[in-house]
Amino acid sequence: xxxxxxxxxxxxxxxxxxxxxxxxxxxxxxxxxxxxxxxxxxxxxxxxxxxxxxxxxxxxxxxxxxxxxxxxxxxxxxxxxxxxxxxxxxxxxxxxxxxxxxxxxxxxxxxxxxxxxxxxxxxxxxxxxxxxxxxxxxxxxxxxxxxxxxxxxxxxxxxxxxx
Amino acid sequence: xxxxxxxxxxxxxxxxxxxxxxxxxxxxxxxxxxxxxxxxxxxxxxxxxxxxxxxxxxxxxxxxxxxxxxxxxxxxxxxxxxxxxxxxxxxxxxxxxxxxxxxxxxxxxxxxxxxxxxxxxxxxxxxxxxxxxxxxxxxxxxxxxxxxxxxxxxxxxxxxxxxxxxxxxxxxxxxxxxxxxxxxxxxxxxxxxxxxxxxxxxxxxxxxxxxxxxxxxxxxxxxxxxxxxxxxxxxxxxxxxxxxxxxxxxxxxxxxxxxxxxxxxxxxxxxxxxxxxxxxxxxxxxxxxxxxxxxxxxxxxxxxxxxxxxxxxxx
Numbered sequence: 001x002x003x004x005x006x007x008x009x010x011x012x013x014x015x016x017x018x019x020x021x022x023x024x025x026x027x028x029x030x031x032x033x034x035x036x037x038x039x040x041x042x043x044x045x046x047x048x049x050x051x052x053x054x055x056x057x058x059x060x061x062x063x064x065x066x067x068x069x070x071x072x073x074x075x076x077x078x079x080x081x082x083x084x085x086x087x088x089x090x091x092x093x094x095x096x097x098x099x100x101x102x103x104x105x106x107x108x109x110x111x112x113x114x115x116x117x118x119x120x121x122x123x124x125x126x127x128x129x130x131x132x133x134x135x136x137x138x139x140x141x142x143x144x145x146x147x148x149x150x151x152x153x154x155x156x157x158x159x160x161x162x163x
Numbered sequence: 164x165x166x167x168x169x170x171x172x173x174x175x176x177x178x179x180x181x182x183x184x185x186x187x188x189x190x191x192x193x194x195x196x197x198x199x200x201x202x203x204x205x206x207x208x209x210x211x212x213x214x215x216x217x218x219x220x221x222x223x224x225x226x227x228x229x230x231x232x233x234x235x236x237x238x239x240x241x242x243x244x245x246x247x248x249x250x251x252x253x254x255x256x257x258x259x260x261x262x263x264x265x266x267x268x269x270x271x272x273x274x275x276x277x278x279x280x281x282x283x284x285x286x287x288x289x290x291x292x293x294x295x296x297x298x299x300x301x302x303x304x305x306x307x308x309x310x311x312x313x314x315x316x317x318x319x320x321x322x323x324x325x326x327x328x329x330x331x332x333x334x335x336x337x338x339x340x341x342x343x344x345x346x347x348x349x350x351x352x353x354x355x356x357x358x359x360x361x362x363x364x365x366x367x368x369x370x371x372x373x374x375x376x377x378x379x380x381x382x383x384x385x386x387x388x389x390x391x392x393x394x395x396x397x398x399x400x401x402x403x404x405x406x407x408x409x410x411x412x413x414x415x416x417x418x419x420x421x422x423x424x425x426x427x428x429x430x431x432x433x434x435x436x437x438x439x440x441x442x443x444x445x446x447x448x449x450x451x452x453x454x455x456x457x458x459x460x461x462x463x464x465x466x467x468x469x470x471x472x473x474x475x476x477x478x
Contacts, residue, residue: 050414051387051395054407071470081468084477085451089417089465091476092446096349096439097410098358107478120478136358140403 018069021111046079063128175304177333185330197225207261215301235305242269264319268421274459288325374426417443
């Protein structure tokens with residue numbers, strides 16, 4: 001039997017006005033891009049909460065892409081400007097906690113940029129494929145807090161120290 | 164602090180008559196304010212039941228104003244009592260509050276977020292030499308060994324913009340910035356090392372949510388972390404949910420945190436939470452030049468934007 005090769009799971013959080021339309025254009029123009037990407041549509045990048053990214057990693061994503069309108073093109077005037085600041089801060093936090101930032105990609109893809117969408121998705125997929133699966137959050141998900149060891153020397157010592 | 168000699172650790176940092184002077188100034192002001200009716204209550208500290216401890220006090224009777232004290236055990240950030248979560252205190256009218264420099268930053272933050280109006284509070288600031296850190300025995304004076312980490316690199320010992328500053332600052336020795344050094348050590352690590360550092364700390368978390376309850380900025384009436392449809396964060400104290408909770412907590416406080424380090428003090432499991440807060444403060448200063456200060460700002464760094472913000476990380 002042939003062993004399965006690693007296929008990365010990529011979750012893309014996209015805005016409905018630009019990147020979703022851009023991805024649609026790539027599809028209707030019959031451009032090829034990796035089928036590893038799962039697109040989740042939002043009204044605006046401003047609606048994409050950092051928690052969504054965490055959740056994606058926890059539930060098994062190996063890479064996350066956040067994509068929306070170019071600055072100045074936002075359907076709601078300033079959603080992507082707010083998102084830009086939020087994600088600039090959030091990626092620094094993730095980095096500090098110990099997440100490899102090459103698994104997280106942000107991009108601006110307009111409705112006319114089918115080609116750029118293909119390029120962004122292909123690049124991220126290949127990068128994550130080379131890095132292998134994202135294990136940190138998945139391991140946490142299956143781990144239990146208590147090691148099960150209750151007779152450690154430290155605990156014994158602490159118990160004896162109780163007057 | 165290992166480099167400090169054992170003997171030196173037991174010497175008080177400065178003359179303790181400083182506390183008597185601060186206490187006296189607070190009492191005089193509180194008596195005056197309550198007697199002439201300009202405030203309905205004073206939020207301050209009173210002596211705790213055990214000797215050498217202190218606890219928050221809310222005084223409404225001028226005759227009881229002499230219960231108020233200031234000592235190195237006055238660690239609490241009283242700004243907490245002025246948030247939405249404590250509605251019955253705010254209802255009473257104009258109130259006076261005893262605030263250290265770090266507490267005043269929290270007050271300024273709350274004013275910036277329209278949670279508080281400057282004219283509704285009378286701020287009795289304390290020229291604060293520092294308070295005791297965790298693990299300090301109740302009886303001992305403030306020393307270089309037991310001073311709180313946040314006080315070692317305090318920049319607001321003599322806060323400006325208060326209605327009264329109680330006491331005058333004694334001269335203090337130079338203290339090494341323990342927390343900044345720890346932050347630097349972590350930043351120099353590889354991502355894997357940092358992950359295991361935080362994983363180990365967060366695995367101890369029991370999700371008592373003391374860090375949330377004590378935070379003056381966690382005043383949301385419904386925390387997103389309590390919602391379960393959809394559930395953003397697992398509520399049981401398991402590793403996955405713990406990691407997510409601490410990341411979300413740090414994210415929601417970034418650009419707002421006043422660095423009073425109350426979360427870290429309240430944590431029963433000694434998780435170095437203020438390191439996360441400090442890291443975010445540092446990044447937001449580098450990115451957008453924002454710093455938590457004593458001046459209320461109308462908008463925090465993550466609530467506003469500029470068209471030319473850095474976007475080098477976006478493809």
